[in-house]
Amino acid sequence: MLKKTLELLFNIDRRWLFLLLALSIFIPIVRPLGLPNKNISADVRHVYEKMNSLPPGSFILLSLDYDPSTRPELHPQAMALVRQAFERNLRVGVVTFIPGSTGLIDEVFSTLSKQYNKVYGKDYVIFPYEPNIVAVLTQMASNLYGIYDKDKYGNEAASLPVMKGITNYKDMGLVVDVTGTSSIDIWVQYAGDKYNVPLAAGVTAISQPSYGPYLQTGQLKGLIGGMKGAADYETLLNAPGKGTSGIDALNLAHILVVVLIVFSNLGLFLVKYL
Amino acid sequence: MKLIKKQIPFAIVFVFGMLTLVSYYVPHPKSVAFLDTVSQWENIVSSFAFLLGLFSLFYTHYAKIKKKGDGWGYSLFVFVGFLAVVVPAIVSHGRQMSGSEMTPLGWSFRYIYNTLLATMFAVLAFYIVSTAYRSFRIKSVQAMVLFVAALILILGRVPIGEILWGKALGWTGHSLSGLMNWIVDVPSVAGKRGIMIGIAVGAVVTSLKIVFGIERQYLGKD
Amino acid sequence: MSHTWMIAGGWLAAGLTIFIFSFLYKDNPFFKIAEHLYLGAGMGWWFQVYLYSIWIPKVADPLRAHQWAVLVPAVLGVSLVTQFFPKISWVSRYGFTFLMGYGAGLAIPTMLSTNFMSQIYGCIQPFTDVSHMTRLGMLNSLIVAVGTIAVLFYFFFSVENKGAVKKISNIGIYFLMAYFGTTFGNTVMARFSLLYGRFDELYSYSGANYFYATQVLLAGMVAYFLVHGLLAKKKPEGGAAN
Numbered sequence: 001m002l003k004k005t006l007e008l009l010f011n012i013d014r015r016w017l018f019l020l021l022a023l024s025i026f027i028p029i030v031r032p033l034g035l036p037n038k039n040i041s042a043d044v045r046h047v048y049e050k051m052n053s054l055p056p057g058s059f060i061l062l063s064l065d066y067d068p069s070t071r072p073e074l075h076p077q078a079m080a081l082v083r084q085a086f087e088r089n090l091r092v093g094v095v096t097f098i099p100g101s102t103g104l105i106d107e108v109f110s111t112l113s114k115q116y117n118k119v120y121g122k123d124y125v126i127f128p129y130e131p132n133i134v135a136v137l138t139q140m141a142s143n144l145y146g147i148y149d150k151d152k153y154g155n156e157a158a159s160l161p162v163m164k165g166i167t168n169y170k171d172m173g174l175v176v177d178v179t180g181t182s183s184i185d186i187w188v189q190y191a192g193d194k195y196n197v198p199l200a201a202g203v204t205a206i207s208q209p210s211y212g213p214y215l216q217t218g219q220l221k222g223l224i225g226g227m228k229g230a231a232d233y234e235t236l237l238n239a240p241g242k243g244t245s246g247i248d249a250l251n252l253a254h255i256l257v258v259v260l261i262v263f264s265n266l267g268l269f270l271v272k273y274l
Numbered sequence: 275m276k277l278i279k280k281q282i283p284f285a286i287v288f289v290f291g292m293l294t295l296v297s298y299y300v301p302h303p304k305s306v307a308f309l310d311t312v313s314q315w316e317n318i319v320s321s322f323a324f325l326l327g328l329f330s331l332f333y334t335h336y337a338k339i340k341k342k343g344d345g346w347g348y349s350l351f352v353f354v355g356f357l358a359v360v361v362p363a364i365v366s367h368g369r370q371m372s373g374s375e376m377t378p379l380g381w382s383f384r385y386i387y388n389t390l391l392a393t394m395f396a397v398l399a400f401y402i403v404s405t406a407y408r409s410f411r412i413k414s415v416q417a418m419v420l421f422v423a424a425l426i427l428i429l430g431r432v433p434i435g436e437i438l439w440g441k442a443l444g445w446t447g448h449s450l451s452g453l454m455n456w457i458v459d460v461p462s463v464a465g466k467r468g469i470m471i472g473i474a475v476g477a478v479v480t481s482l483k484i485v486f487g488i489e490r491q492y493l494g495k496d
Numbered sequence: 497m498s499h500t501w502m503i504a505g506g507w508l509a510a511g512l513t514i515f516i517f518s519f520l521y522k523d524n525p526f527f528k529i530a531e532h533l534y535l536g537a538g539m540g541w542w543f544q545v546y547l548y549s550i551w552i553p554k555v556a557d558p559l560r561a562h563q564w565a566v567l568v569p570a571v572l573g574v575s576l577v578t579q580f581f582p583k584i585s586w587v588s589r590y591g592f593t594f595l596m597g598y599g600a601g602l603a604i605p606t607m608l609s610t611n612f613m614s615q616i617y618g619c620i621q622p623f624t625d626v627s628h629m630t631r632l633g634m635l636n637s638l639i640v641a642v643g644t645i646a647v648l649f650y651f652f653f654s655v656e657n658k659g660a661v662k663k664i665s666n667i668g669i670y671f672l673m674a675y676f677g678t679t680f681g682n683t684v685m686a687r688f689s690l691l692y693g694r695f696d697e698l699y700s701y702s703g704a705n706y707f708y709a710t711q712v713l714l715a716g717m718v719a720y721f722l723v724h725g726l727l728a729k730k731k732p733e734g735g736a737a738n
């Protein structure tokens with residue numbers, strides 16, 4: 001009897017599983033569980049502290065290389081980083097190496113520049129998309145105006161107040177690559193290692209485990225990973241946003257996956273020996 | 275003809291390969307200037323590679339429409355989608371914001387491109403659940419290691435995992451996040467580092483083969 | 497853009513999202529339309545980005561200013577397109593060999609330094625400062641070093657898998673499994689995050705300010721499947737073939 005029920009459950013139409021998942025994520029969006037996010041990852045804390053240690057007026061370069069396909073994970077990270085930079089009066093430059101990111105970059109800055117009264121050209125600058133990251137990173141080591149002679153809007157980049165005193169990596173306090181691609185490998189290889197640029201990164205949860213080796217060697221100063229990383233950063237900043245509400249919505253779904261794996265394996269075990 | 279078709283291209287790959295390789299190690303102003311120029315060139319050349327993808331997509335769907343092949347009507351929507359982004363882009367001169375106002379391109383980005391791309395990837399979440407249920411089988415010690423690592427990560431990433439852990443296994447004195455960090459920082463680093471070194475050796479060998487013209491597959495046939 | 501455009505956008509986005517998700521229930525024309533739009537819009541987006549960040553400012557503008565040097569990369573770039581014409585497709589080799597030469601030339605030193613030397617250094621470095629290490633730290637560093645070597649054994653000696661070599665490479669598999677396990681665990685979070693993103697947007701389009709776009713479109717989709725299901729049932733057997 002039990003065996004039959006179990007076998008029936010194994011052959012269940014997978015659309016029921018889909019429905020379960022949909023409900024487990026949708027319900028907490030409508031009614032948040034509100035569980036506190038307590039365990040802040042040390043790697044996230046390192047990014048936060050590095051940013052906090054920079055004196056006001058320092059220039060940081062953000063390489064925002066994510067598109068809508070990874071937006072829920074990476075957009076909150078970028079928002080939190082820019083928020084912190086603006087709060088601490090750091091100068092921000094933005095570059096990007098994937099075409100799909102330009103729209104999201106505009107979204108970040110159109111929201112936050114108003115909130116913090118920051119002026120384009122004086123407090124931050126956005127450079128146009130460039131297709132070949134290797135070529136650009138190599139070029140930026142000597143003189144970034146060789147490739148970014150103009151900003152995104154066609155202004156002479158060197159004449160913008162925000163770029164005063166900035167020629168290459170040596171003049172930057174920190175570079176953070178928020179990326180849904182493998183661009184962080186290239187940042188480490190072509191800029192970090194070769195020119196001793198202090199590098200940190202924000203990545204998707206999928207690629208997060210790949211960067212353990214870079215963290216251990218210090219090739220990366222810190223790492224924000226996935227939605228959890230975004231939530232951690234928002235907690236550190238005391239500015240809950242989409243990362244915090246997102247991680248709250250994932251609680252039930254994560255439990256669901258664990259239950260499904262355990263249940264199916266236990267069931268299989270029982271079917272075999274009953 | 276052989277000179278133009280074969281020997282000059284091989285000379286190009288060898289010369290540019292060697293010069294960029296050497297420039298990496300030589301901090302002379304001339305090598306820096308060389309790398310600067312070639313990097314700018316490379317940026318332009320690679321942008322044209324995109325056209326290969328674009329033309330081949332257009333050609334496939336144009337042919338389908340012309341032949342009125344199966345589901346040709348859907349192929350029309352490839353062109354509709356393309357125009358739905360490119361026309362607003364031209365109207366807005368490639369800008370998504372004009373002051374604090376969203377331009378037609380900004381609109382098209384937000385409601386069309388963003389929506390389609392994000393949803394296509396979000397669908398994968400559903401397949402993870404059915405894979406977890408149907409294919410995640412713990413049949414060996416190795417699979418058990420994979421399962422334990424995955425389990426700790428899945429639970430450790432959400433607040434509820436730590437709460438449940440505290441209730442069930444708090445008496446052990448180990449926190450879930452501590453265990454999770456250990457797995458990520460120690461055994462997982464070893465696994466990934468082995469893969470990295472392996473790939474590095476492979477990539478260097480392949481690159482050398484390309485520079486010296488031993489690897490020629492990317493050129494296609496005569 | 498006006499308020500009406502925002503509402504229209506909400507309806508469009510909610511509709512496209514629901515069309516794509518509808519595939520999870522069953523393949524249908526709405527999904528196919530959204531899928532094809534996705535292909536086209538994706539290409540369109542890339543096209544306009546290339547146009548406004550490369551082709552106009554980096555090729556057309558310099559040419560207008562008589563900076564002829566830019567012709568070199570432009571011609572090499574255009575040469576790639578000859579791929580489509582079998583008779584002259586060899587011309588594309590000029591562009592490809594330039595890209596390959598540059599890429600390979602840069603890959604050699606960077607791969608050697610970042611992914612080879614630095615990683616070996618990462619295994620050895622902790623042991624250069626043993627006096628400052630805790631026992632646990634030392635054990636962990638030892639595990640990382642041994643694990644890395646074992647994984648390399650697994651990769652490089654996979655042909656002769658006998659005796660001691662086999663044992664070491666077997667240990668390597670456990671470390672690989674630990675890495676794959678963490679990756680799987682994190683993949684779950686990543687995929688669910690994306691789904692959260694879509695649901696969160698659908699939820700915002702379900703409000704009165706968007707005239708309940710999500711609910712209306714969802715109901716429409718359900719109605720379609722119901723009607724379609726009923727019609728399929730009513731059709732006599734073999735009817736589908738006619």
